[in-house]
Amino acid sequence: MSADQRRMRGRVAIVGAAEADEHGKLPHKSAFQLHAEAARNALADAGLHKDDVDAVFSAGLWMGSETAEYLGIRPRYVDGTQIGGCSFIAHVQHAMAAIAAGVCEVALITHGESGASRIGMPGTRFGADSFRLQFEVPFGLAGPPTGYALAAARHMHEFGTTNEQLAEVAVATRKWAILNPRAIMREPLTIDEVLASRMISWPLRLLDCCLVTDAGGAVVVTSAERARDCRAKPVYVLGTGEASTHVMVSQMPDFARWDAARLAGERAFAMAGVTHADIDVAEFYDAFTIVPIMGLEALGFCAPGEGGPFVAGQRTAPGGAFPMNTNGGGLSYTHSGMYGMFTLVEAVRQLRGECGPRQVPHARIALCHGLGGMFSAAATLIAGTEVP
């Protein structure tokens, strides 16, 4: 941890945050339309015009420049960093660095994904002679559930984590979704119903898995000085961290411990200079119920192996001691494929006090924690209503 990064605390702020106009199953819209809707809404939220934007960030091959072209923006700084669903949280850190260096001033970070309908999706497939297709896919690696199940099984083996504890996450998250009118899944859910849902890849059942939707989101980041002139109350970036340890799940250094998250979290807390007790609300990427459990451990909210007991007793539900995934998460609100953007949008809204029945009272410091690939990468953001 360098002193330089600590000096960055509070230097930039998120001044706009929004989703696309609609989400769910949208066969009438392309992925780029979802980018554009979210960008338009986030800029309106910030009180800025597209011509104010001089930096465009979006995750994927060519994505920064393709998004800029689609939106009619000619940026002087382009970033297409793709480290999975946490990319947008990492983009906030990249924007912070670029703004502080004087390379740009107003950064637009967008996400749009036709995850369910697959309309106008940029190419994301690995080649036939890639390492993944040579050394994993021939053995029946069948998408994310099979990969995450390998970590869940090892976590259960080493620490005694149970399916009931995994189900606690799904049930608590559903309770938040019921309070969010935009959430897709709003029927009450019980632990027994999660345990009775169909097996996908042991030990993960259907209701341990996130939704698959079409959705988009965007945030606008600028300097703290410029933020004071924006329409909405600034949400200051207090701490950021990112890390990458592998891409293929078979290369995961430790299947029971999420190393990338530990590294990203340490960096974000060190920069922010806050403690775990200072976090009022937490938005954890929840592609599968095991992910926030391993994230809570990696970030030090509990010891390694204690994530299961930590979430027991509906601790993360509305009214619980640890409000987590207050929009309903990827499990019950929406999950386009790269959910990290929605942790940012929800954290901004919580810190502005805009969340109505799901508002966490007096939320002043929020934590977003994103997941990339197969526990491959992680990015953490700590943000606050003021700079302590």
Added chain:
Amino acid sequence: MPDYTGPLPVPTPETRPFWEAAHRHELHLQRCRTCGRHHFYPRGACPHCLSADLEWQRVSGRGTLHTFTVVHRGARNYPLPSPYVLAVIELAEGPRLMSNLIGVEADPARIRIGMPVEVVFDDVTPEIALPRFRPAGPPR
């Protein structure tokens, strides 16, 4: 055998020795002559020390089951009947690789993380043999 519908590896210059050895029903790994450590997957640089001074070695094909999942909903057209066991094997020489556990019922109650396993080669086409693993006795 000609009807195999599953995804097949397409070797590249740096991985071809592995697949050629598998075709002979031998498991080969790269070992770094500079730092002495094995690694997997095959590549042109040692991931421990970045050396390019690498050699291929035949290894025992024995190891332990490091973790696994029982896949109930597999990829479309995947030729192993569901449910099947997707496994990560830790080889005796250190590296881990993805494979399948076969020769045992695909039931988590009958599979134990840490159990000794040994390689068996499955000639899925005339050119490609996939290394899969089966339960083994205690190390000899």
